[in-house]
Amino acid sequence: MVEIDLKRVDEMIERYKGEEGVLIQLLLDIQSEFNWISKEAITQISERMQIPKSQIYRIASFYEAMSLEPVGRHIIQVCLGTACQVRGAPKILDRIEGDLKIKGGETTPDMRFTLKRVNCLGCCAMGPVIVVDGIYHGKITPAMVEGILETYE
Amino acid sequence: MLRINSKEELKALRTNITSKRDLSKPYITICSGTACHATGSDAVAAAIQAELEKQGLTEDVGVRRTGCHGFCERGPIIVIYPGELCYLNVTPEDVPEIIAKTIKENEIIERLLYYDSSTGERIVHEHEIPFYKYQTRVVFSGNLWVDPANIDDYIALGGYQALAKVLHEMTPEEVLEEVKSANLRGRGGGGFPAGRKWESTRNATGKPKYVIVNCDEGDPGAYMDRSIMEGNPHRVLEGLIIAAYAIGSQQGFVYVRQEYPLAVKNLAIALEQAREYGFLGKDILGSGFEFDVKVHRGAGAFVSGESSALMNAIEGKVGEPRPKYTHTSDSGIWDKPSSLNNVETYATVPLIIRKGADWFNSIGTEGSKGTKIFSLVGKVNNTGLVEVPMGTTLRDIIYKIGGGIRGGKKFKAVQTGGPSGGVIPEQYLDTPVDFDALTKLGSMMGSGGMIVMDEDTCIVDIARYFVDFLCNESCGKCVPCREGLKRMREILNGIVAGKGREGDIELLKEIADVMKSASLCALGTTAANPVLSTIRYFSDEYEAHIRDGRCPALVCKDLISFYIDPDKCTACRLCMKNCPEGAIEGDKRVIHVIDQTKCIKCGICYDVCPSKVGAVMKISGEPVPPPIPEAERGIERRKEKGEGRKEEKGEKERGEGKGQKAKGEGGRDER
Numbered sequence: 086m087v088e089i090d091l092k093r094v095d096e097m098i099e100r101y102k103g104e105e106g107v108l109i110q111l112l113l114d115i116q117s118e119f120n121w122i123s124k125e126a127i128t129q130i131s132e133r134m135q136i137p138k139s140q141i142y143r144i145a146s147f148y149e150a151m152s153l154e155p156v157g158r159h160i161i162q163v164c165l166g167t168a169c170q171v172r173g174a175p176k177i178l179d180r181i182e183g184d185l186k187i188k189g190g191e192t193t194p195d196m197r198f199t200l201k202r203v204n205c206l207g208c209c210a211m212g213p214v215i216v217v218d219g220i221y222h223g224k225i226t227p228a229m230v231e232g233i234l235e236t237y238e
Numbered sequence: 239m240l241r242i243n244s245k246e247e248l249k250a251l252r253t254n255i256t257s258k259r260d261l262s263k264p265y266i267t268i269c270s271g272t273a274c275h276a277t278g279s280d281a282v283a284a285a286i287q288a289e290l291e292k293q294g295l296t297e298d299v300g301v302r303r304t305g306c307h308g309f310c311e312r313g314p315i316i317v318i319y320p321g322e323l324c325y326l327n328v329t330p331e332d333v334p335e336i337i338a339k340t341i342k343e344n345e346i347i348e349r350l351l352y353y354d355s356s357t358g359e360r361i362v363h364e365h366e367i368p369f370y371k372y373q374t375r376v377v378f379s380g381n382l383w384v385d386p387a388n389i390d391d392y393i394a395l396g397g398y399q400a401l402a403k404v405l406h407e408m409t410p411e412e413v414l415e416e417v418k419s420a421n422l423r424g425r426g427g428g429g430f431p432a433g434r435k436w437e438s439t440r441n442a443t444g445k446p447k448y449v450i451v452n453c454d455e456g457d458p459g460a461y462m463d464r465s466i467m468e469g470n471p472h473r474v475l476e477g478l479i480i481a482a483y484a485i486g487s488q489q490g491f492v493y494v495r496q497e498y499p500l501a502v503k504n505l506a507i508a509l510e511q512a513r514e515y516g517f518l519g520k521d522i523l524g525s526g527f528e529f530d531v532k533v534h535r536g537a538g539a540f541v542s543g544e545s546s547a548l549m550n551a552i553e554g555k556v557g558e559p560r561p562k563y564t565h566t567s568d569s570g571i572w573d574k575p576s577s578l579n580n581v582e583t584y585a586t587v588p589l590i591i592r593k594g595a596d597w598f599n600s601i602g603t604e605g606s607k608g609t610k611i612f613s614l615v616g617k618v619n620n621t622g623l624v625e626v627p628m629g630t631t632l633r634d635i636i637y638k639i640g641g642g643i644r645g646g647k648k649f650k651a652v653q654t655g656g657p658s659g660g661v662i663p664e665q666y667l668d669t670p671v672d673f674d675a676l677t678k679l680g681s682m683m684g685s686g687g688m689i690v691m692d693e694d695t696c697i698v699d700i701a702r703y704f705v706d707f708l709c710n711e712s713c714g715k716c717v718p719c720r721e722g723l724k725r726m727r728e729i730l731n732g733i734v735a736g737k738g739r740e741g742d743i744e745l746l747k748e749i750a751d752v753m754k755s756a757s758l759c760a761l762g763t764t765a766a767n768p769v770l771s772t773i774r775y776f777s778d779e780y781e782a783h784i785r786d787g788r789c790p791a792l793v794c795k796d797l798i799s800f801y802i803d804p805d806k807c808t809a810c811r812l813c814m815k816n817c818p819e820g821a822i823e824g825d826k827r828v829i830h831v832i833d834q835t836k837c838i839k840c841g842i843c844y845d846v847c848p849s850k851v852g853a854v855m856k857i858s859g860e861p862v863p864p865p866i867p868e869a870e871r872g873i874e875r876r877k878e879k880g881e882g883r884k885e886e887k888g889e890k891e892r893g894e895g896k897g898q899k900a901k902g903e904g905g906r907d908e909r
Contacts, residue, residue, distance in 0.1 A: 105572075106554030113496060113535055147556045147713075149538030150496050166458030167653065167689045168615035170703055179840055183818055204540065204707065206497060207461035208273040209613060210310030210621035219499075221276030227842050228816055 087155060089115065089123045098133050108136060109144060112151055120160065121152040149203075156199040157192045159237045162216040166205030169212035173226075177213050178202065180227040184234065198237070241516040243524040245402040248393070251515075255390045264299050264341055267317045267382070271306025271465055272500055274313035278329065279303075282314045285330035289337045299341055302391070305381040305469015308623035309369050312352070317364050317382070324364035325350035369620045372638045374601070376609050377585050378462075378625045381469040386504040389511040392472040398517055400591035404480050405525035413484040414440065417587065420595035421607045426452055426580030427658065427684050428760070429606070429673040432587075435577055438567040440485045442575035447487040450552070450571070450578040451478055453494040453501065454536050454543035457656030458707065460687035462611040462623050463581035467494065467501040470585070471508035475531070477584030479517065480591060482529045485577055490531040493548050496538060505533060540657075540711035544759050545578045546570075547713070558713040559759035580685065582611055602628035606672035610683070614640050616690040617647065624688075629670040632662065636690055647692040650791075651775070655684030657704045657711075658764035660771025661697065680771040682764070696793035697776040698783050702730035704768035712761065719762030722753040726769060734794040738784030743773055788859025795839045798858045802843075804829050804866045806853035809873050813843035813854060829871040834862060 097114045101107035111130065115122050122145055131138045145151045163178045178189065181200060185193055189202035208214055211223025215233070222233055242248050268274075268283045283303055290296045307315050312326035318340060325336065325347070332350060339345040351360040352367045361367050364382070375382075384391040392398070404413055418433030439447055451474060455463040467474060478490050494501055509531055512518045520528045534552050541547050542557030549571045551557035570576020586608060590598050598608050606628040612635060614624045619641035626635060632652060636642070643649050651661040654671075660681035662669070669675050673683050691700065709723040726749055729742050750766030757763045773780060782788045789797040802813070802822075807829045814822040814830060821837045824830030830853075832843070847854040 106552060108554040109537055109551060109557075110535060110554075113537055117496075144556055147539060147558075151537060165707075167656070167687065167700075167703070168459045168613075168621075170458075171616045171689060171691055171695050171700070176841060179838075180818065180842070183838070183840075203497065203538075204456070204711075205458035205461070206272075207455070207464040208276055208310065209459055209461060209615035210273050210313075211276055212615070214276070221272070223273075223276050226845060227840060228846060 087119050087121070089119045089121075089126045091125060091129050093118070094126050094129050095133065098130065108134075108141065109148070112141070112145055112148075116151050120156045121154060123155075124153075154192070155196075157196045159197060159218050160199050160201060161234075162201045162203045162206070163189070164204075164206045164208075164212065164214040164216070165202050166207075166209060166212070168205075168209035169214055172212045174213040176227050177215060177225060177230060180230045181215075181234070184230060198234070241514070243516065243521075245406050245523065248398060248402050248523065252393050252396070252399075255394045259394070262320060265302060265319050266299065266341075267302045267304045267319070269305075269307040269313055269315040270303040271310070271313075271381075271468055272461075272498075273306065273310035274315065275500070277313045277327075279314035281330045282316065282328050282333065285333035286316075286337070289333050293337055293342075295337070295341065302383075302385045303387075304384060305386050306465035306623065307364075307382055308378065308465070308625075309367070309620065310623070311619075311621040322363045322365065324352065324362070324367065326352055368641065369622065369624075369639055372634065373625050374609050374627050375625045376589060376601075377473075377582060378466065378611055378623065380473055381465065384470050384472075386469055386471055387507050389472060389508065389515065392470065396592070397472055397588075398476055398515075400588035401476050401479055401517065402523055404483055404591055405523050405527055410440065410484045410486060413480060413591070416595050417484070417590060420590045420598040422583065422586060422590060422598065423606060423673060424579055425582035425586070425610065425685065427655075427682070429683060432579055432583055435567060435579070436481060436485050438565065439487075439575045439577040442568045444568070444574045446489060446574055447485055448571045448574060448576040449478060449482045449485060449487045449490045450548070450576060451490070451492040451494075451584055452543060452545070452548060452578055452580045453492060453498070454548060455495060455498075455581070455685060456540040456543040456711075457685050457687050459615055459653075459689045460613045460656060460685045462613055462686055464495075464498050464501050465623055466581050466585050466611075467498070468504050471501075471505050472512065473585045473588060474581050475508060475512055475517070477587035478531065479522070479529055480587050481577065481579070481584065483527055487577075488529050490529065491534055491552050491571070492531060493534045493536055493542075493552060495536045502533070502535060509533070539713075540707075541713045541759070541761050544761055546759065548578065549576060556713075558715055559761070561758060582686075603670060603672045603675075605674045610671075610686055612671075612686045612688045614688050614690065616653075616688075617644050617692040617695065618642070618690040619644055626671075628672040631668050631670055633667040635671070635688065636667070640690065643690065643692050647694060650691045650693050650695055651697065653681075653689040653691065653700065653768075654687065655682035655767070656687050657708050658682060658760065658767055659684050659687075660767045661691070661700070661775060662771075663775040680767070680774055682767070694791055694793070696734075696789055696791040697772050697779045698730065698789075699734055699791075699793050701769045701772040702727070702734055705730055705765075708761065708765045712765075716756075716758035716762060718753045718756040719758065719765060722749050722757075722762070723765055725749055726766070730769075733780065733783045734789075735796040736783070736787045736794075738780075740784065742784060743777065743780055746773065782859070786859050790858070792856045792858050794858075798839060798856055799834065799862045800837060800839060800841070800844055801832055801834075801855055801857070801862050801865075802830050803853050803855050804831075804871070806851060808851055808853070810848075810851070812846050812848070816842050816846045818842065824871070827873040829866065829873060831865040831871070 127141050192199040214223050270279050314328050317324050422432045423429040518530050542551050544559045546560040547557045566576050611625045615621050651663050653661045705726045709727050712719050714720045753766050819836050821833045844854045
């Protein structure tokens with residue numbers, strides 16, 4: 086589990102000083118650096134920026150890109166956009182869910198993988214697509230899944 | 239960088255940039271859009287750089303990483319100038335040969351060219367490839383030439399000249415008139431005339447006024463906005479600044495999806511460079527006009543692409559729609575007059591200013607002018623981004639440009655307009671595509687997604703897919719959308735699971751009616767479109783599911799079964815090894831049998847069974863034939879009986895084990 090460095094959170098808050106409407110952007114910064122947003126980080130933001138915690142939770146739970154739980158060492162995104170859907174993405178998702186014994190949105194107990202469903206990654210020509218830690222794997226078949234996941238410790 | 243203070247200085251800068259460029263000198267462009275990144279354009283670019291250094295050619299050969307060329311199916315794409323030689327599916331291993339032969343000796347490498355299977359010919363030039371030949375690339379054209387991280391490339395093509403013209407030669411009213419008389423309709427979905435939107439924002443009383451670029455592009459299956467923003471961000475910015483001038487706004491926002499990291503990055507670079515030249519900030523081009531832009535990243539919520547929701551998000555609130563008692567042109571961000579358009583709309587504006595409204599009106603149909611970019615995806619041979627004049631027929635797009643349906647399958651329908659759109663069946667393929675024609679067919683233009691479906695796509699499953707998607711994306715604020723979608727999902731889940739009931743179709747229509755009249759925002763009012771249009775054109779498929787428990791496309795898991803035809807099985811064990819559930823019994827020289835109680839119907843056995851064997855069968859609406867008795871499963875015994883088994887040979891031909899397993903080659907899967 087990645088601990089969130091609250092000093093870093095302070096630095097991020099500082100960057101938006103004097104600007105309006107920055108909460109979503111700030112939460113995204115934290116998410117992209119630590120892959121999740123902890124309770125402590127939310128408390129910190131609430132105190133520093135004088136925003137009620139409820140409002141921060143409301144945003145953090147609304148958006149797909151934000152996670153209130155720690156995520157695994159590797160993040161698998163399975164694209165379920167329409168183009169991938171018609172080219173067999175559900176079979177890919179089934180296979181990954183079956184292999185890892187978790188559902189979309191969950192993390193394996195050993196914290197190796199977090200599985201996310203995404204709606205469209207915009208590389209429809211390569212569908213079905215999965216992205217592991219930012220690396221795109223296109224035109225994959227269920228039989229290729231094992232080989233791809235094997236390479237991630 | 240030098241600040242540009244007048245129209246003349248911009249002209250001088252352009253001359254200076256172009257004069258330094260020797261067009262007779264070879265240069266290589268490498269497509270670096272997201273799809274090409276994914277297929278390895280970084281490695282190709284690195285290999286080109288390394289090879290040029292090795293050969294001591296870095297001074298003599300230019301290299302440019304451009305935006306998306308649109309033919310994503312065949313990436314990474316490189317084009318070598320002069321001569322516009324186009325190589326497709328390039329790998330780093332091809333690079334030394336390309337440099338040695340094509341760059342040094344002017345020799346063409348045949349195998350990397352486009353192969354036209356209909357004529358049996360190889361095509362040398364990019365624009366002659368059928369995928370490009372039948373397009374009219376106007377808005378998207380810059381992507382082939384411009385390095386998005388280098389503003390000079392855009393200026394060399396005449397970039398920011400429209401802005402200079404507007405600021406120095408036209409009044410805001412004249413700009414409005416020009417855009418209005420061009421009949422530019424918003425490319426993001428609704429097709430509302432951009433000029434009228436701008437005008438009402440200009441005439442609204444509040445101050446300050448805001449202009450917004452919507453690059454949320456949440457429609458699954460559409461990615462033209464991403465490609466423009468990634469590949470040619472200055473064209474969007476120029477359009478935005480022109481809009482700001484016409485409206486009288488000093489502050490713009492670009493809302494861009496977090497899922498598009500490259501677009502976020504290239505946009506940030508573009509903004510910085512535009513500021514350095516003085517195209518943004520105070521006293522733009524010495525005109526006294528002031529304007530700047532902030533970037534707001536979206537965080538993965540489809541509904542936030544709706545204009546009032548997007549404005550909420552920019553304010554830092556949850557991206558949910560607002561009730562629209564007033565127009566956003568009167569009361570948008572922070573209750574101030576705001577005008578929102580999508581990426582493609584803004585990218586069209588500089589062209590209208592430069593070439594004039596008459597030019598724009600000369601392209602397209604009566605009600606829809608200009609060109610439109612479509613993302614042609616799904617079961618079509620040439621997937622990619624396609625820009626055509628409004629009014630081009632679906633057939634031309636899918637067959638002439640798209641090269642028809644993959645694997646010789648039969649066309650079933652094309653889905654347009656994303657989750658708010660609908661499906662269009664074969665009998666309407668000759669419909670000229672524009673805003674009004676698509677609406678008439680029960681679909682819509684949307685942002686231009688075109689998902690082609692073949693006979694293997696289950697239409698009920700597609701309707702279920704969209705409803706499921708929207709159910710997850712509905713913000714839940716209003717009852718008709720939140721509850722309506724949930725009930726629709728229940729019914730559709732029932733139908734695809736073989737639990738459909740008589741009356742389901744009527745019930746779906748009734749719910750759709752309520753959602754249409756009573757939902758808060760466009761997400762809800764259009765959410766039933768995929769269901770209604772699939773019922774309209776494919777009610778027989780719904781009925782097959784409900785009445786006969788049969789999925790005609792052999793997709794719905796609960797309605798299909800897999801079994802192995804004992805007469806065809808060569809006992810190669812490929813399916814056994816790949817079955818994740820261990821549901822296949824058999825051995826070497828023992829015919830394989832699927833244990834129906836263990837089978838999860840993942841279809842892997844069907845995909846890996848070599849196409850020339852084709853022993854795994856998929857059926858629906860009929861009982862699975864009983865497995866052959868164990869005593870009769872031996873293959874040698876059958877061979878003695880003269881049924882002609884070629885087990886040893888077959889195994890060698892297909893190759894055994896890991897390689898096959900990892901790659902899944904040779905299967906029947908259409909890929």
